[in-house]
Amino acid sequence: MNKLGLIIYREWITRVRRRAFIIGTLMVPVLLALGVGLGAWLENTEMEDNKVMVVDLSGMITFWDDSRQAYLPICSECFPERAHLEYRFSDIALDDDEFLLSDFTSMVLLDDAILQHGQAKNLYEKSPSIAAQNTIERDLSSAIERFKVKEELALDYEAYKRLKTKVSLIGEDIITKDGNATERSIVGFVFSLFMFMQIMVYGMHVMRGVIEEKANRIVEVIISVVRPMELLAGKIIGIGLVGVTQVIALTFLGFLVFQVGGQALEISGLLTSSTNEAVELDFETWMASNDLLGFVLEVNWPLMVVCALGYFTAGFFMYAALFAAIGSAVEQESDAQYLMLPAMLPLFASYITAIMAIQNPEGQVAVIGSYFPLTAPILMLIRLPLGVAWWELVLSLSGVIATAYAFVLVSARIFRTGILMHGKKITVRELFRWVRHD
Amino acid sequence: MPTAPALDISGIEKRFGEQCALAGVGFQVPQSGIFGLLGPNGAGKTTLLRMLNGITAPDAGSISFFGEPLTRGHLPTIGYLPEERGLYKSMRVGEQAMYFAQLRGLNKKVAHERLRYWFDRLEVDGWWQKEVGEVSKGMAQKIQFILSVLHEPRLLILDEPLSGFDPINAQRIREVILDLKARGDTTILLSTHDMGSVEEMCDEVALLNRGQLVLNGKVPELREAARDGRYAVSFRDTAMAFTVALGASAELIEVNPNPEVPGEHVAMLRLPAKSDISTWVRWISEKVELTSCTPWRPGMRDIFIRAVEQQQEPVK
Numbered sequence: 001m002n003k004l005g006l007i008i009y010r011e012w013i014t015r016v017r018r019r020a021f022i023i024g025t026l027m028v029p030v031l032l033a034l035g036v037g038l039g040a041w042l043e044n045t046e047m048e049d050n051k052v053m054v055v056d057l058s059g060m061i062t063f064w065d066d067s068r069q070a071y072l073p074i075c076s077e078c079f080p081e082r083a084h085l086e087y088r089f090s091d092i093a094l095d096d097d098e099f100l101l102s103d104f105t106s107m108v109l110l111d112d113a114i115l116q117h118g119q120a121k122n123l124y125e126k127s128p129s130i131a132a133q134n135t136i137e138r139d140l141s142s143a144i145e146r147f148k149v150k151e152e153l154a155l156d157y158e159a160y161k162r163l164k165t166k167v168s169l170i171g172e173d174i175i176t177k178d179g180n181a182t183e184r185s186i187v188g189f190v191f192s193l194f195m196f197m198q199i200m201v202y203g204m205h206v207m208r209g210v211i212e213e214k215a216n217r218i219v220e221v222i223i224s225v226v227r228p229m230e231l232l233a234g235k236i237i238g239i240g241l242v243g244v245t246q247v248i249a250l251t252f253l254g255f256l257v258f259q260v261g262g263q264a265l266e267i268s269g270l271l272t273s274s275t276n277e278a279v280e281l282d283f284e285t286w287m288a289s290n291d292l293l294g295f296v297l298e299v300n301w302p303l304m305v306v307c308a309l310g311y312f313t314a315g316f317f318m319y320a321a322l323f324a325a326i327g328s329a330v331e332q333e334s335d336a337q338y339l340m341l342p343a344m345l346p347l348f349a350s351y352i353t354a355i356m357a358i359q360n361p362e363g364q365v366a367v368i369g370s371y372f373p374l375t376a377p378i379l380m381l382i383r384l385p386l387g388v389a390w391w392e393l394v395l396s397l398s399g400v401i402a403t404a405y406a407f408v409l410v411s412a413r414i415f416r417t418g419i420l421m422h423g424k425k426i427t428v429r430e431l432f433r434w435v436r437h438d
Numbered sequence: 439m440p441t442a443p444a445l446d447i448s449g450i451e452k453r454f455g456e457q458c459a460l461a462g463v464g465f466q467v468p469q470s471g472i473f474g475l476l477g478p479n480g481a482g483k484t485t486l487l488r489m490l491n492g493i494t495a496p497d498a499g500s501i502s503f504f505g506e507p508l509t510r511g512h513l514p515t516i517g518y519l520p521e522e523r524g525l526y527k528s529m530r531v532g533e534q535a536m537y538f539a540q541l542r543g544l545n546k547k548v549a550h551e552r553l554r555y556w557f558d559r560l561e562v563d564g565w566w567q568k569e570v571g572e573v574s575k576g577m578a579q580k581i582q583f584i585l586s587v588l589h590e591p592r593l594l595i596l597d598e599p600l601s602g603f604d605p606i607n608a609q610r611i612r613e614v615i616l617d618l619k620a621r622g623d624t625t626i627l628l629s630t631h632d633m634g635s636v637e638e639m640c641d642e643v644a645l646l647n648r649g650q651l652v653l654n655g656k657v658p659e660l661r662e663a664a665r666d667g668r669y670a671v672s673f674r675d676t677a678m679a680f681t682v683a684l685g686a687s688a689e690l691i692e693v694n695p696n697p698e699v700p701g702e703h704v705a706m707l708r709l710p711a712k713s714d715i716s717t718w719v720r721w722i723s724e725k726v727e728l729t730s731c732t733p734w735r736p737g738m739r740d741i742f743i744r745a746v747e748q749q750q751e752p753v754k
Contacts, residue, residue, distance in 0.1 A: 216524030224491035
């Protein structure tokens, strides 16, 4: 192995074998899987059995059925059969003791005031889940709506339902014919957030590594054997590969979790149709049919992963070179703070712009930001899932690569002088002098 | 045909902004000996050593390495132990030694064999698997020393190699350095402030001060040349009796009890010009019991201090 290879290998192996790296990398998909599993479990278990007594004090939504000797809803379809929710109706409220002794979990009191302010009192011993409350509210709203339509407007409720219209915007790119833009920009945001974190974390690794070598005075021995440029390049490539290793590991683990988790969910029978809970679905169909997750399958993942790796490599070189220059110019990490701020500013600006760009990924700020080399690695990834013209991608990535190259050259000049400087406060003017000095 | 010196340093100049680190320094380091590079702090020694290692380049002047202009191509044949030295704390000792050995151009097999030899010789073989953060400072110093000699360099540059060692380990390292010298295939450039080591180990020295060469030559010759007519006289009597007996026959510089021989004193004195030492010894022996009288040769410490103090104003 040549010297550059040795340096790259040392930088890489000493980091990837650290317990913190292994645990950290393994924990991300595990936490993700736990999060998804917990969500699914909560969604399922949150709907504990609810038995609700609806007390219709004004007789708006119920009638007395002699044959069954019970109050029944006028609009039976407004209160469909549900797995964890059962209604009983009455015209008289239970007093507190009776309620506590009964098997009802909550008691809703309806009087005609609801027509004015739209509120009904819900009494309970233990608060029902948010999901259960939402369902009860939806059911009662339908029943009251029916009453209003019939009583106040004298309309046929079925006719009203036919007239009632809800408009949803189904987005589609006129060129790519792609839809689900906003949802997919969330995928882009997740990528850009990950990119931001990777560049920050591993850029800091480079800076710390340089400071360690400088403070420990190892650097004097190393650069008597290799050129400062080789040491810098080896350090940046080696640490960058740690980031790439983590990305590859996470991709693999993510895929594994996706597959295994999907299988587990299928076997558990938790994946049911949103329209009919009795129908069990396979994982992919469930994903595709799920309003929140369906768009995940529409993203061009290979393009995303390749572009993410390309932007990570170039973007990391760019920022790592900056951080290395800062590390070489200071004695200890605390001294680096005032130099870090201007270096981090574009990164933070990209992150803030990225948050705004979720709502408007094709907005002017996001588009310009995706061309500007210092912000492009983060902002282009937001736009990418929506479809970006190839020339935009080439322009943006070339800009990042060219800037990264220029940064490495400038950084190398600062690095080779800075790493041997001790006991001297370095000014920005001095840094410029090092850059000019050949 | 005479052998080319290991190093021929000529007219070296180096400035850092307004600061002149080296102002036309030149001297030769002969092959196969130990050459001492001396000087007070800030004299320009580290700058010169960094030039020899290709870390910095001179503004002017030239350096020849065994008869050839020094280039980066020679660096694999140079070993360097800097004064300020460290190791990667999160790496294991053996792994780190292998890393540096391979950076020095050794293949894995040779590196492993030589490391085993040196680890055994300097008694660090039990530390191969330990992390550097776990080893003592002295142990780390030994590892750093091993890393500088491992590739059997033609020129070995040692900057304060004994600092940080306890007396036993310092002696062990001293023996290794002398052994390397005895083998004859390594030229050693020793930069140190320990003048005892210089007298014990160095054949020749160069003394830098404020970026200039102020003294250069073989150690015995420098000491001989620095003689100033002083004699060390040992006697069995009281200091007062000796002072009275001496009268105006010689200038008494100091007199102290001899710590090694109870009841004996050692006086340092200088005879007047044109005085004959043997006549004076016969004369004084009639008054006090003399046990020895030897011409005093200044040590390297005295030579160092005198040379630095005598130097002119700093170079602007």
